[in-house]
Amino acid sequence: MNKNNTSIRIEKRISKKNQRNEYLLLNENDAAVIDACDTLDEIETLLDKEGKHLKYIFVTHAHPSHLRCIKTLKEKYGGTFCLHSHDTDLLEEYDISLKPDIVLKDDAKLKLGGTDIKVLHTPGHTKGSICFYVKDAKALFSGNTLLEGGHGKVWGPKSMSHIIYSLKRLNYSLPMDTTVYPIRGSETTLKKEAWMNCLRSA
Numbered sequence: 001m002n003k004n005n006t007s008i009r010i011e012k013r014i015s016k017k018n019q020r021n022e023y024l025l026l027n028e029n030d031a032a033v034i035d036a037c038d039t040l041d042e043i044e045t046l047l048d049k050e051g052k053h054l055k056y057i058f059v060t061h062a063h064p065s066h067l068r069c070i071k072t073l074k075e076k077y078g079g080t081f082c083l084h085s086h087d088t089d090l091l092e093e094y095d096i097s098l099k100p101d102i103v104l105k106d107d108a109k110l111k112l113g114g115t116d117i118k119v120l121h122t123p124g125h126t127k128g129s130i131c132f133y134v135k136d137a138k139a140l141f142s143g144n145t146l147l148e149g150g151h152g153k154v155w156g157p158k159s160m161s162h163i164i165y166s167l168k169r170l171n172y173s174l175p176m177d178t179t180v181y182p183i184r185g186s187e188t189t190l191k192k193e194a195w196m197n198c199l200r201s202a
Helices: 040-050 070-077 085-093 157-173 194-198
Strands: 009-014 021-027 030-034 053-058 080-084 102-104 109-112 115-121 130-134 139-143 179-182
Touching (some): 009 040, 021 179, 030 040, 040 070, 053 070, 080 085, 085 102, 157 194
Parallel strands (some): 030 053, 080 102, 139 179
Antiparallel strands (some): 109 115, 115 130, 130 139
């Protein structure tokens, strides 16, 4: 799957267990996974076939279902586990004996091959929810922040105000032809999600 004029390749796998989207990015000799877990066998097969170096293990937020395969990936392929600073407390809350190799901040940039991947802090689903923006590919990996026609779960009035802020940020700061790769459902574009133009602060 590569709809854009860039060397980066986007491979999507869909979990049969819960219909969740999981992604593998391939660029030059490097690879990165985003929210990979239930389709780990398929992703491992693809990594082995391609012979790429797994550089990053990205998660869009630190719920346990996103974390349980990280140790397996690191043991087999290496890879740098990246998590936003505001979600590190969830590791303790869920009693997960795992620490990020890189604690991410908003607007951080990471290189995959020769391509920049930008971190956008988009709180709402969790305090440390993030999206990954690849300008060269016109691609946004939105996790549970933005889905086709809506957004992921929020956990109260304060979280609602956060996710509205996050959606407005995406809507006003990124090009309208950006393809959105969400954690659930089909791909969309920011242009198609015109409902975000009507958002008001909660």
